[in-house]
Amino acid sequence: KMLKRRLQKPLEISLDVGDGVSLESIVDDCFTLMKEVPALELLGGSSSAKATLKNARSIQLPAPLKLLLTSAREHKKQNYAVSLASMITCSGLACGIGLTDRDASLLILSALVHDIGEMYINPEYLDGSRQLQPAEWKHVASHPCVGQAFLKEFATFSPVVADCVQHHHERLDGSGYPFQTSGETMTPLSKLISVADSVSAIIMCGGPGVFERVDVALRIVPEEFPRPAVSFVTKTLGRLGSDGAPATDGSYAERVLPTLQQLRSARIQAETLINANKNGPVANVGQFAWNALRNIDKSLRATGVYEFSQ
Numbered sequence: 001k002m003l004k005r006r007l008q009k010p011l012e013i014s015l016d017v018g019d020g021v022s023l024e025s026i027v028d029d030c031f032t033l034m035k036e037v038p039a040l041e042l043l044g045g046s047s048s049a050k051a052t053l054k055n056a057r058s059i060q061l062p063a064p065l066k067l068l069l070t071s072a073r074e075h076k077k078q079n080y081a082v083s084l085a086s087m088i089t090c091s092g093l094a095c096g097i098g099l100t101d102r103d104a105s106l107l108i109l110s111a112l113v114h115d116i117g118e119m120y121i122n123p124e125y126l127d128g129s130r131q132l133q134p135a136e137w138k139h140v141a142s143h144p145c146v147g148q149a150f151l152k153e154f155a156t157f158s159p160v161v162a163d164c165v166q167h168h169h170e171r172l173d174g175s176g177y178p179f180q181t182s183g184e185t186m187t188p189l190s191k192l193i194s195v196a197d198s199v200s201a202i203i204m205c206g207g208p209g210v211f212e213r214v215d216v217a218l219r220i221v222p223e224e225f226p227r228p229a230v231s232f233v234t235k236t237l238g239r240l241g242s243d244g245a246p247a248t249d250g251s252y253a254e255r256v257l258p259t260l261q262q263l264r265s266a267r268i269q270a271e272t273l274i275n276a277n278k279n280g281p282v283a284n285v286g287q288f289a290w291n292a293l294r295n296i297d298k299s300l301r302a303t304g305v306y307e308f309s310q
Helices: 002-007 023-036 038-044 047-058 063-075 077-096 101-113 116-120 134-141 143-154 159-166 188-205 210-219 227-240 252-276 281-303
Strands: none
Touching: 023 038, 023 047, 023 077, 038 047, 038 077, 038 188, 038 210, 038 227, 047 077, 047 101, 063 077, 063 101, 063 116, 063 143, 077 101, 077 188, 077 227, 101 159, 101 188, 116 143, 134 143, 143 159, 159 188, 188 210, 188 227, 210 227, 252 281
């Protein structure tokens, strides 16, 4: 009867894990990672940032979250490493832009759990080499909402944390997902977590040109991220200097020209849809596509790509 009652509950609260992670062990893992990755040592290596990170050790993890994080540490090491990198980045951001101790702790906790929803997504869809179909991408794009729902169900953290999780892929200019929320409605901490998520993902991909890739990602569209956070990250990582190895090789113009042609063609098609359908869902889709393509075009022009492709 006891087993039957336990199985009537969600699996997450029916299981427990021995020798699992804690905030203390997670923070220790952060310090280990900083020693291995120079970019993270720069972002989170100041005495104030380290102290801020250490303060998170006292937070208690609910058993369901402990279960998922332990599973990520053991079986999804790259995902776990990105979460650690996000925590480190957030500790640096918190000190760099002057957050209160409370907001700094909430931001670091949000960084730890921001991608927890991916634990419920088909792992095949998260394979970066796979070209997703629209229905598959819909599942991937839902992970912020899944993560927020998980926290509301199984944790007693501040609602601020769940909000950060739900909006960590949103952008100030409304170009993010899943809701295309704009900066006017995003909370201050959710704006910062979007920066940390982008920066940590690039850093943990490894390879040459880390500073250059982060710099372009944060500044290619000026309206995407909060300027104080962008300024802190780019100035801090600027001390890396150039590692002497370009991020790409081969003929730049040869690689980029077909893509520019596809973008121009897509924009013409979007304009055709808008002109042929003044109202209704087709017109709405056309307008959404046109706006997205305009943002891409603006971003590319900021890089000078059009001049190189002439």
